[in-house]
Amino acid sequence: MQQRRVIDQVHTNRVLLNGQLATPKWWLPTVTLLGLFVVVGWVLIGFMLNKGLGVTGLNRPVFWGVMIVTFVFWVGISHAGIMISAILRLTQAEWRRPVTRTAELLTVCSLLTALLFPAMQDGRVWRDYWMMPMDWARGVWPNPRSPLIWDPFAIGTYLTGATLFLYVALLPDLGNLRDRTKGVMHVFYSVLALGWRGNPRQWKLQTVGGILLSALMLPIFVSVHSVVSWDFAVTPGVEGWHSTIFAPYFVIGAVHSGVSAVVTVMALMRWLWKWDDFIRPEHFDALARLLIVVATGWLGFTFLELIFAVYSQEGQEVALREMQIFTWPWNAWFIVFLLTGYFIPVGMWLFKSVRNNIALMFWTSILVNVGMWLERYFIVVGGLSRKTPLVNSWATYRPSAYEWAIMAWSFAWVSFLLLLFARFFPLVPLFEQKESQTFSAEIKIGRARVPAVLREQE
C-alpha cells in the first residue's frame, strides 16, 4: 500500500484552479507564440482560398493529400474523449476522474480543427454551404448518397454531443469559479454556470445527464470514424480504398492515436501545472496497458490489408503494396511508420518501468501519432497513387510547403485552443476529484488497486 497523501480542499482548489485564479508565468509567452503561428496559418489559408488550390502539390490522380490526411488524423485524435470519458464513466472506472475533461476537451478542439480541412481544400470554399440541406429556393438538395454529406452530420453530431458532455461536466466547477472571482470574470462564470448551486436536484440532473450523454455518444463515436472511413471505402475507383475492413480499421486506429494523444496532453499538464498529486504514474500505466491491446488489434488490421493484396493477387493492389513497401522513399517511411506506430511504443510499454515513466510515456505517445499520421498518408495518397489498372496515369504527389505549413498550423491551433481553455476553465474536474474521495479510499486501475489521492474532509 502506498502512503496516502491527504490534501485539504482548500489546497485542492488552489492547486487545480492555479491556471484560472492566477496566470502561470509561461502562459502568456506560449500563447502569444502559438497565436502568432495561428495567425500565419490563417493568412496562408486565406491566401490559398484567394489564389486557388494550385498552391498545393495536388495533381491528377492524387486529388487529395496532406489536408485530407490531417483531417482523418484529427478526427482520429478526437476519439480520445469519448473513449476515455464515456466508456470509463459507464463502466465506472474510478481512475478516469482526473483525465476525463482533458480527453473531452481534446475531442472538441480536434473536431473543430478536423472539420476545417475538408472544407478548406474545396475548390470553391465559399459555396461549401451547398452541402447543407438549405437550398430551398432552387429545390436542389444535397446528395444523401455522398459520404461527404454524412461527414458533416456525423462529425457535427459528435461535436455537439462532445461539447454538451464537456459542458455538463464543467457546471459544478463553473459554480466554484464563479464564487471565487470578481468583476468581469464573475459575470462570465455566472452566466456559464447556469445558476449552479450544487443542490441535490442539480447534482442528480448533472449525473444523469452525464450518463445519458455517455450512452448516446458511444454509437456516435463508433460511427464517426466509420463514416470517415467510408469517404474512402465507397470508391470502387481506388483499389487501395475500396475495402470492407475500413470502418473497424479506422475506428481502432483512431482509438490508438486518440488515447495516445491524451497521454501526451496528460504528461504536459502534469509538468505545466505541477499536478503530480492528481495525475499519477498509475494513470499512465493503465492507459499504456489499454493501448497495448488497442494497438495490437490495429496492427492486425494493417497486416490484414497487406494479406488481402497477397491473397487476391490483383494487379494494382499488389502494385500499391509494392510501392508502399519497396520503393523509395515510401519504403523508408513505411519502416518509420511501423516502428513509430507500433513496434517502438508497444515494445517499450511492455515494461512497467516505461509505463510508469512520464517522460518516456510522453515521447512514446508522440511517436504513435507520428506513425498514425503516416498511416493515413499511406492510405490516402498511396491509394490514389496506384488507383486503377491504368498504369499510364499512375503518379504520386509531393506536398507543397503550403500544405506542410497548414498541417503544422493545425497543431498550433489545437494547442492554442487548449491553452486558451485552460486559462479559463480547470483541466482537472475538481468535483470529480472530491467525489472520488468520497466514494472510496482506494481506486482500481486495471487490476491494480491504488490509494485515492484525496480524501474529502468531513
Next chain:
Amino acid sequence: MTTQPETFGKHRWGMTIDVDRCTGCQACVIACQAENNVPLNTEQQYERGRAIAWIRVERYWEGEFPNVKARFIPILCQHCENAPCEPVCPVYATYHNAEGLNVQVYNRCVGTKYCANGCPYIVRFFNWWEPVWPETLRNQLNPDVTVRSRGIMEKCSFCQQRIRRGVRQAARESRELRDGDIQTACQQACPTEAIVFGDIANPETRVSKMRKDDRAYRMLESLNTDPAIVYLAAVDPDKAATGEAAHG
C-alpha cells in the same frame, strides 16, 4: 419553363472506340481542346501533373526489344450508367441525365474533387488555378461552351453542345434525328475512324451495331460501371504465336 427539347430522354448516347485503329495521333485530343475551351496546358501544368485533356491517349508497352510493341488507347469519360463519380458528389454537381450522359454542372460544383477520386478511369480534371488565355487567343473560344473558372471539376461532356445543336436542328426541320447528324469533335477529327458516336437507344445506328461486334469489350468491366463506351479489341496476328501479349 423547361429548357429541354421534347425529344429529351428519347435518345441514349454512346460511343465505340476501335483500339485496333487508333494510331495515337492526338488529333482527337487537340480537337477536343479546341471544341470545348479546354484551358491551355502550360509547361508547369504538365510538370505538376495537372494537364487537362478530356480525351487522352494512353500508351502501353508490351514485350522487350526488338519484339516490343506500343499500343494506344484513347480514354475519355465513359459516361458510366452506374457511375462511381456520381453518388459521391455531395451537391449533385455531377449526375446522370435521361439521355445517358454523365453531366457536369459547373456552377453547382464546389470543388471537393471527390468525384475525381471516385472515377476509376481518371478522366476528371480539376481547375487548380483560374485559367488564363492571352487576350488574342480568346478569339478562338467556342461561344457554345462555358469557360470554366478555378476550383471546379471538368470532363468530357460528349460534346453536349453539339448534341443540342443536332437535336434542335432536326426539330427545326421537323424531322427525326439521323444517324451521323451529331458527331463529337474527337470523332470528327479521328482520321482512322476509330471513334464512332451515336444513339444507342436506336438499334439501327452504326454505333449500336458496332457494340455487338465480336471484339467489343468495356474498360475495367469488373468494376460494374456499365460504361456507355464500348471498346473494340486490338487485333494482333502474332498473339497466338507469342502467347499472352501483355506479358512480354
Next chain:
Amino acid sequence: MAGSAVSAGAVAFVACKLPEHELVIESPVEMPEDLVRGEDAWYATSWGDATGGDGLIVRVMQGRAKKIAGNPDFPVNLGKQSSRYDTALQSLYHPDRIQQPLARRSKGGVASKLSWPEAERRFLDVIEQSDGKIVIVTNPLRGHLGLVATQFAGLFNGRHLAFDPVEQGVLHTAVKKLFGADRLPDMDIANAHTVLSFGADWLSTWVSPVGMSVKYGKFRGQKGHGYLVHVESRMSMTAAAADRWLAVKPGWEGKVALAIGKIIVDGNMVPAANSAAYRAHLPAGALDRVTVNGVAGEANSGISEARLREVAVKFAKSTPAVAFGGGSAGAHTNGTFNLTAIFALNYLSGAVGSKGGLIFNPGSPVVGVPDSARGASFEEWERELAQWRAGNVKTVIIRGANIVHGFPKSVDVAGALAKVPNVIVFASVLDDTAAQADLVLPEKTFLETWGSDIPEPAPGYQALGIQQPVVGSALSVDGTELLTDSRGFGDMLLWASGGGLGAADMRELVRKASDSLYDLNSATDSVSAPSKDLFWTGVLQRGGWWDTKSGVAQSGSATSAVIGTNPDGALSAPPHGEGEVFTLVPFVSNAWLDGRLAAAPWAQATPDPVSSAVWGTWAEVSKHDAEEMGIKEGDILLIRSTVGEIEALAYPHPGVRPGTICVPTGQGHEHNGRYAEKRGSNVFAALVDQKDSETGALAWAATRVRVQRKGVTTKFTKFEGNVEAYPIEPGVPILVVSPGQSAHEAQEENHEHVKREISERAER
C-alpha cells in the same frame, strides 16, 4: 381541411420526387433553347503549308475562326484531320503576331517600325535595284502560291528556291527513276493486304499523313485486319501501329529491301514476270551481289534472317502488297539506293499501277500551277549560299522557310545572309530568319488569304483545293482593332509585279483558275454549275474541285540504270570523333513538324504519341543503353557531333534500338514568339553535312554523336504518369485478340493465364 390535405400531399410529392429538370441546376452547356447563340458557318479552305493536300473546314462565328476540321467532301482526307489543324487557329490569333512592317537601317542594327506605304516603297525600290540578282526562298510550294513565287522570280530574272529541312528530294528522284513519274504515286493502303513501309512515319508526318491515316483505318477495317510491316530505326507512330516492326540499323533499309526481294526471287514465290520486272529495275547485278547472310543479323542490319524470311513470305503471298519508303530511310549517304531498292519491290508484288499498290496520278488540272513540291537539295543550297557569300545576290525574299534554324550548323546561313544587302522576310511571328532581315513584312496566315493547293499524292484523280480567307483579319477580342496589319505573300508579289503576272491579287488568280476549270467542262462530281459565277461559288462552297473521272495516269518509262554511283548501297563511314558511337536519328515532331508550328502553344502542349513529352526537346534512348550508362528519365543529355552539341532530356524506353538516339526536330528557336523561343534545342544544328551520294540531298539521319550525362536532372514534362506503363494484367486496359478471336474468348484466355500464373507462383 381538404385543402390542407391536398397541400400536404403536394409537399410530400414534391419532397419525394422532384421532376429532374427541377432537381438539377441547369448546366451552362445546356443553354436555354430560346437563347439563340448566333449561327455558325463552316467555310471550306485548304492549307498548303502543312497538311499534305487536305481539305479543311473552318467554323466561323461573329467573324472569328473557332474550330478547324477536315473537309468531309475533300477526297484526300474525307473530313479527317491531324492534331495540327486546330493549332493553326493559334497562328491566326497568336499574341506575338508582328503588327506592322519592321526595317533595319543597317545590318544587325535596331529594327524600327514602318508604315505600310513606306514599306511598300522600300520593297519596290529594292526589287528594282536588284538587277536580276534576286532570289525567292520559300517552303516547298504547290498551287498558286508556288506559281506566283516562281513566276515572280522569273519576271525579275531571279531564282526561286525551296527549302525543306527534312528533304524529300531523294524520294522524288527514286520515284522518277523507277516509274518515270514526276509526282508521288498514291499508295493504296486501304486496298492492300500487306503494307511494307520503310523509314517514313506516314501515319504521323510523312507526305500526306491524314489521307494515309484514313486509308490505314480502312486497311484495318478490312477482313483479315491487314498486315503492316514497318522498317525504321525508330519506334515511331507507324512502327507502333505495325504488326511487325523491324528496328533496322540506320542506313540498312535498302539492303533489307533487297534481301527480302532476293528471298522472294530465289524462292520463286512470285510469277517469273514479276521477278524479271523487279530485276530489270535494280542496278545491274545488285540482286546477285546481295546475300541474305550479309544483311541479316546483329552485325549487319540488326534484323534476324527468320524475320526477313517471314516478311518476304507475307509480302509475296498475301497480296495486294505494296512497299514504299522515305523519311529517315532516304536520309543517308546511300539514300537513293535505299528508296530505289524499296520501291522496286512493287514490281515483285505486281503492285505498280494496280489496286492495293501504287496508283499514278494525273497532274495539275490548271496549266502551269505546280502539282508537286520538293526542297532544293542540300548540294544546290550549298552552291546557292556560296553565291550569297560571294556577294552575287542583292536581294533575298524569304517566306515560310526558316533557313537560319533549319540548316546544319556547319552551314553558316546567318553569315551568308549578312552578305546579302537586302534580306526581306515575310512572317507572321518573328522567327530566327526574320530576326536577320533588313525588312520584315507581317504576313497574313492562310486563314486570311487566297490560294490553292494541289494534293500530292492525289487521290487517284485530278484535284485542286481552294484556299480562301475565312476571316477578314484577326481582330482583338473586343473587335475594335486589328491584331496585325498584314499582307498576303502572294498578293504582295502580284502587286509588286505591277500586273506582270496577269493578276492584281491572289483572288483574281484563283478565280481565273476556277474559270479555266469550268472551261474544262468535265462532268465532275465536285461542282457542276450553269455559269462561271455559280461554278466559282460552288468551288468555294465545296472547298475545291476534283474529277473522279480524270483517270489514272500510267507510270512512265523508267530510267532503267537506276542508280549510277552507288549500286550496292554502300554507306560511307560517317565522320565522327572519339566516343561518337551513337547514331542520331532526328524525327519530325507529330505536333509542330520541323518547327513550322512550334510557335503555337497547342502544338507545344500536344503530347508526343510515344513518349507523351511536351514543351521541349527530348531524346529517346534505349532502356538497355540507359541502364548501362546510368541514364534516368529527365537527365539532361549532351549530344555532341563533330559540328555541334545539343542538350535534350533523356527518355529511356524499351522501343529504341540500342546505339541510336532519337530527337525531335523543330525546337531550339532563338526567336519564335513567347511560347517557342529559347525552348528546347535545335537538332538540325548538330547534323553533320553528309550527302546522299546520288542526289546531293542532306543525309540527315546519318550523324554520329557522343552521348553524355550533363549531371543535371530535371522534371521530364510529359503527360503520362511516372511508372513505366506495362499492363499489370493481360487485357487491361487494352484487350488484344488474335485475328478471328472474340473479345470474350480473349478475356477467358487472359483469365486462365492469370489463374495459372498465380498458382505457379503459389507453388514456388
